Amino acid sequence: MTAPALRLTGTARVGGRVLFGPLDLAVPGGEWCCLLGPSGAGKSSLLHLLAGTSGAVTLDGSARAGDGAPLAGRVALMAQTDLLLPWLDLCDNIRIGARLRGTRPSRAQAEALLDRLGLAGMGARKPGALSGGQRQRVALARTLLEDRPVVLLDEPFSALDVATRLAVQDMAAHALRGRTVLHVTHDPAEAARLGDSILLLAGGQIRAVAPPPDAPPRAPDATATLSATGHLTRLLLEAA
Numbered sequence: 001m002t003a004p005a006l007r008l009t010g011t012a013r014v015g016g017r018v019l020f021g022p023l024d025l026a027v028p029g030g031e032w033c034c035l036l037g038p039s040g041a042g043k044s045s046l047l048h049l050l051a052g053t054s055g056a057v058t059l060d061g062s063a064r065a066g067d068g069a070p071l072a073g074r075v076a077l078m079a080q081t082d083l084l085l086p087w088l089d090l091c092d093n094i095r096i097g098a099r100l101r102g103t104r105p106s107r108a109q110a111e112a113l114l115d116r117l118g119l120a121g122m123g124a125r126k127p128g129a130l131s132g133g134q135r136q137r138v139a140l141a142r143t144l145l146e147d148r149p150v151v152l153l154d155e156p157f158s159a160l161d162v163a164t165r166l167a168v169q170d171m172a173a174h175a176l177r178g179r180t181v182l183h184v185t186h187d188p189a190e191a192a193r194l195g196d197s198i199l200l201l202a203g204g205q206i207r208a209v210a211p212p213p214d215a216p217p218r219a220p221d222a223t224a225t226l227s228a229t230g231h232l233t234r235l236l237l238e239a240a
């Protein structure tokens, strides 16, 4: 699978006001890019513009793949809300996209993903019986099973405790290696740990911030990771 680059250029508006831009955001093909920024800066809107699900937010410009082919059909979006269907069990929730397209991955595939996310043996449960962090991992499993070259993640680990978060970050980093990932997060430590590249959206503009030099996923307590976390925290405080 060849993962295309992503490019978003122009000005985004909502309700007649400028949300961000004019700007030029680029994510190289096959890289994991973390996007940070203050609440309301437009990070989720930017993901939805790339996914083609932006609704009230419009773009005077373009959101496209670097290879010129349409993005439609090549993108999986994990939104901030988990969108789990309460009447389906976890395996069927995870397989919902494939089912809507007329294919049907096996329950064993869904169970295997749950297992890797620390939810072994829970495939027959309904979402109503889960904690917030468990629901978030099911939504991640559904996104991974989509098996798309471009993956957009909106705060995918925000509900997880520290130990689970680190384990699930590692799992996702390995599962999505070689895909083009744009990952919105509020957590500077997460960006310092996971990003091949790191972008900051603030004041309507995009700014690139140098990631630590070694390859992700990085040790959370490595000096370079901690130093990048501190630098990003300072930039976020300045942008607030």
Ligand SMILES: Nc1ncnc2c1ncn2[C@@H]1O[C@H](COP(=O)(O)OP(=O)(O)OP(=O)(O)O)[C@@H](O)[C@H]1O
Binding pocket: 014, 015, 019, 037, 038, 039, 040, 041, 042, 043, 044, 045, 046, 055, 056, 057
């Ligand atoms: N459908 C919509 N209708 C009206 N306003 C919207 C809509 N979608 C987004 N907005 C507005 O656009 C702005 C940016 O929202 P967005 O969710 O993209 O920000 P964000 O950076 O992801 O914030 P957060 O970090 O809090 O999730 C907000 O002021 C929000 O109210």
